[in-house]
Amino acid sequence: MLIVFISKKNMKAIKVIEDNLVISETPVPLPGDDEVLIKVKAAGINRADIAQRKGLYPPPPGASEILGLECSGIIESVGKNVSARQPGDEVIALLGGGGYGEYVTCPQFHTLYKPANLNWVEAASIPEVYATCWLNLFMEASMKEGDKVVFHAGASGIGTAGIQLAKAFGCESFVSAGSKNKIDMCINLGASDGEVRSRDIFSKIKSWAPDGVDIILDPVGAEYFESNLNVLGIEGRLVIIGLMSGAKTSLNLGHLMIKRQRIIGSTIRARNVETKNIVMEELSQKVLPLFKSGELIPIIHSTYPLSESEKAHEIMEANENIGKIILTLD
Amino acid sequence: MLIVFISKKNMKAIKVIEDNLVISETPVPLPGDDEVLIKVKAAGINRADIAQRKGLYPPPPGASEILGLECSGIIESVGKNVSARQPGDEVIALLGGGGYGEYVTCPQFHTLYKPANLNWVEAASIPEVYATCWLNLFMEASMKEGDKVVFHAGASGIGTAGIQLAKAFGCESFVSAGSKNKIDMCINLGASDGEVRSRDIFSKIKSWAPDGVDIILDPVGAEYFESNLNVLGIEGRLVIIGLMSGAKTSLNLGHLMIKRQRIIGSTIRARNVETKNIVMEELSQKVLPLFKSGELIPIIHSTYPLSESEKAHEIMEANENIGKIILTLD
Numbered sequence: 001m002l003i004v005f006i007s008k009k010n011m012k013a014i015k016v017i018e019d020n021l022v023i024s025e026t027p028v029p030l031p032g033d034d035e036v037l038i039k040v041k042a043a044g045i046n047r048a049d050i051a052q053r054k055g056l057y058p059p060p061p062g063a064s065e066i067l068g069l070e071c072s073g074i075i076e077s078v079g080k081n082v083s084a085r086q087p088g089d090e091v092i093a094l095l096g097g098g099g100y101g102e103y104v105t106c107p108q109f110h111t112l113y114k115p116a117n118l119n120w121v122e123a124a125s126i127p128e129v130y131a132t133c134w135l136n137l138f139m140e141a142s143m144k145e146g147d148k149v150v151f152h153a154g155a156s157g158i159g160t161a162g163i164q165l166a167k168a169f170g171c172e173s174f175v176s177a178g179s180k181n182k183i184d185m186c187i188n189l190g191a192s193d194g195e196v197r198s199r200d201i202f203s204k205i206k207s208w209a210p211d212g213v214d215i216i217l218d219p220v221g222a223e224y225f226e227s228n229l230n231v232l233g234i235e236g237r238l239v240i241i242g243l244m245s246g247a248k249t250s251l252n253l254g255h256l257m258i259k260r261q262r263i264i265g266s267t268i269r270a271r272n273v274e275t276k277n278i279v280m281e282e283l284s285q286k287v288l289p290l291f292k293s294g295e296l297i298p299i300i301h302s303t304y305p306l307s308e309s310e311k312a313h314e315i316m317e318a319n320e321n322i323g324k325i326i327l328t329l330d
Numbered sequence: 331m332l333i334v335f336i337s338k339k340n341m342k343a344i345k346v347i348e349d350n351l352v353i354s355e356t357p358v359p360l361p362g363d364d365e366v367l368i369k370v371k372a373a374g375i376n377r378a379d380i381a382q383r384k385g386l387y388p389p390p391p392g393a394s395e396i397l398g399l400e401c402s403g404i405i406e407s408v409g410k411n412v413s414a415r416q417p418g419d420e421v422i423a424l425l426g427g428g429g430y431g432e433y434v435t436c437p438q439f440h441t442l443y444k445p446a447n448l449n450w451v452e453a454a455s456i457p458e459v460y461a462t463c464w465l466n467l468f469m470e471a472s473m474k475e476g477d478k479v480v481f482h483a484g485a486s487g488i489g490t491a492g493i494q495l496a497k498a499f500g501c502e503s504f505v506s507a508g509s510k511n512k513i514d515m516c517i518n519l520g521a522s523d524g525e526v527r528s529r530d531i532f533s534k535i536k537s538w539a540p541d542g543v544d545i546i547l548d549p550v551g552a553e554y555f556e557s558n559l560n561v562l563g564i565e566g567r568l569v570i571i572g573l574m575s576g577a578k579t580s581l582n583l584g585h586l587m588i589k590r591q592r593i594i595g596s597t598i599r600a601r602n603v604e605t606k607n608i609v610m611e612e613l614s615q616k617v618l619p620l621f622k623s624g625e626l627i628p629i630i631h632s633t634y635p636l637s638e639s640e641k642a643h644e645i646m647e648a649n650e651n652i653g654k655i656i657l658t659l660d
Binding site: 221222225240242243247248249251252253255256257258259260261262263264265266267270271 | 551552555570571572573577578579580581582583584585586587588589590591592593594595596597600601
């Protein structure tokens with residue numbers, strides 16, 4: 001059998017070998033006609049990477065098998081239809097996969113110019129969590145000024161982004177998190193209030209929003225489901241973005257009807273190129289300027305070189321982090 | 331104790347006395363400052379009226395205790411802030427209650443001018459079902475050209491309105507209904523296909539829409555819930571508008587997330603005045619012209635004088651009707 005490599009040049013990237021993250025040699029990918037090739041400077045770690053490593057979250061068709069959903073870096077080359085980016089551009093990118101490698105490809109409009117006031121690590125923390133928050137808060141849940149929003153896992157990358165976005169757009173937020181220290185950090189970032197996960201989160205939410213919450217962004221799933229609906233107000237929106245506690249639950253449709261509530265299942269990775277183009281364009285217009293002005297700040301927990309990806313995953317699996325864990329490449 | 335009547339004049343209206351519908355004398359209501367008083371010519375019957383008669387669906391705060399969610403009629407008098415309507419106007423009206431009486435009040439913008447080519451009975455069949463369909467298909471479920479839509483209880487007032495609206499706006503529909511005769515009627519109205527309720531509805535839907543349905547408008551609830559989600563496609567919307575089979579069900583949040591589906595609980599009656607104003611304005615702009623042109627047609631099953639309201643309810647409870655049952659007054 002003849003094996004044809006997709007590029008003559010090799011690069012270092014992380015491969016998953018029996019649940020271990022191993023630095024390996026692999027061909028540099030070639031950009032498609034509408035894609036760019038990015039030399040990665042830093043890559044964000046996301047909980048989805050852990051699920052993918054464990055075989056629970058296979059990459060969508062066409063995506064790289066290599067882990068990694070976001071990066072910062074410099075455009076190395078572009079496909080023949082690419083007109084909006086050129087080699088040398090410093091960008092951040094939302095990826096279908098491939099961030100844990102020296103080079104990665106993605107559609108040109110899934111990259112945005114890196115804000116000049118952020119370093120590579122800070123910039124790499126933005127794409128996945130802000131695209132996820134923007135998509136779910138604004139496009140799925142129609143967040144508007146004055147809304148009361150709950151972020152479960154408030155100290156996560158998504159949580160710390162959501163709290164800041166909610167505040168920037170005139171909304172109040174409540175967080176749940178694993179420790180008093182995390183809650184304090186979230187309140188410093190702009191959350192109105194919060195409660196530690198081991199205590200009675202939902203009665204505290206009820207006191208915080210006696211007329212009901214407008215939006216809940218929930219990565220927890222089954223365990224919180226009925227309590228979430230109980231604290232959600234009239235025309236409230238529950239957006240399910242993760243299933244850390246499982247997927248099977250029960251539902252009272254009468255409650256849902258009387259309160260005219262919505263339950264929305266959402267993931268960003270499997271969406272088509274056009275939808276992601278729209279999300280990234282909105283980030284470019286409405287969110288990146290707030291990073292440039294300093295109203296939004298990247299929350300970085302720690303950084304590790306690519307070779308220590310496994311250590312980085314351990315920190316996230318232990319829920320030790322407040323904000324993002326970032327891999328560095330050079 | 332001194333009893334003060336709200337008007338010196340009395341009228342005939344239906345009262346619920348121990349589950350019976352009894353013609354009674356009651357004071358003519360007085361319109362509020364932003365309301366009109368309508369002399370009712372015809373009133374539509376809705377399934378919600380039966381639930382209310384049985385004590386299962388109490389009227390929202392401030393609404394008339396008298397049954398009846400829609401009517402046609404002539405404006406008799408107007409409140410002091412009313413500028414858009416005047417006595418003598420022939421209108422149709424979306425009501426919070428009170429249609430089963432000689433006179434009824436409602437906010438001025440919950441009335442629309444009666445299309446001149448429709449008689450009183452035909453006109454009375456429009457407001458509740460078309461407002462419900464418009465709200466749920468377009469405003470809640472974002473229906474767009476090319477969508478595939480399922481209407482359960484396709485021969486009902488809502489169903490026969492939904493089929494026609496879907497067709498008029500470039501969408502295909504599938505119906506379930508209680509008999510072959512009803513399915514045929516729905517297909518004549520514009521449905522693409524359908525299946526009788528006693529047979530395997532959902533495998534037929536699966537064949538009709540192998541890539542999944544975009545929208546399901548469902549008055550059935552628990553019994554159909556999991557099957558509905560199974561035939562719903564990527565980014566599909568399930569709108570729950572009734573609970574004929576009950577409310578308690580189970581839900582797999584993983585399925586909902588992977589398919590990025592939405593479950594939407596919806597009722598129109600309890601919405602605020604402003605939301606109903608918006609719905610009625612959209613009906614005025616986008617739906618009534620289609621009645622004037624004959625593209626939409628009222629589907630009337632039968633008419634009964636007000637004094638035979640109980641007979642009219644029996645027909646609906648036996649699921650005998652195709653389209654609307656209307657009460658006439660004069």
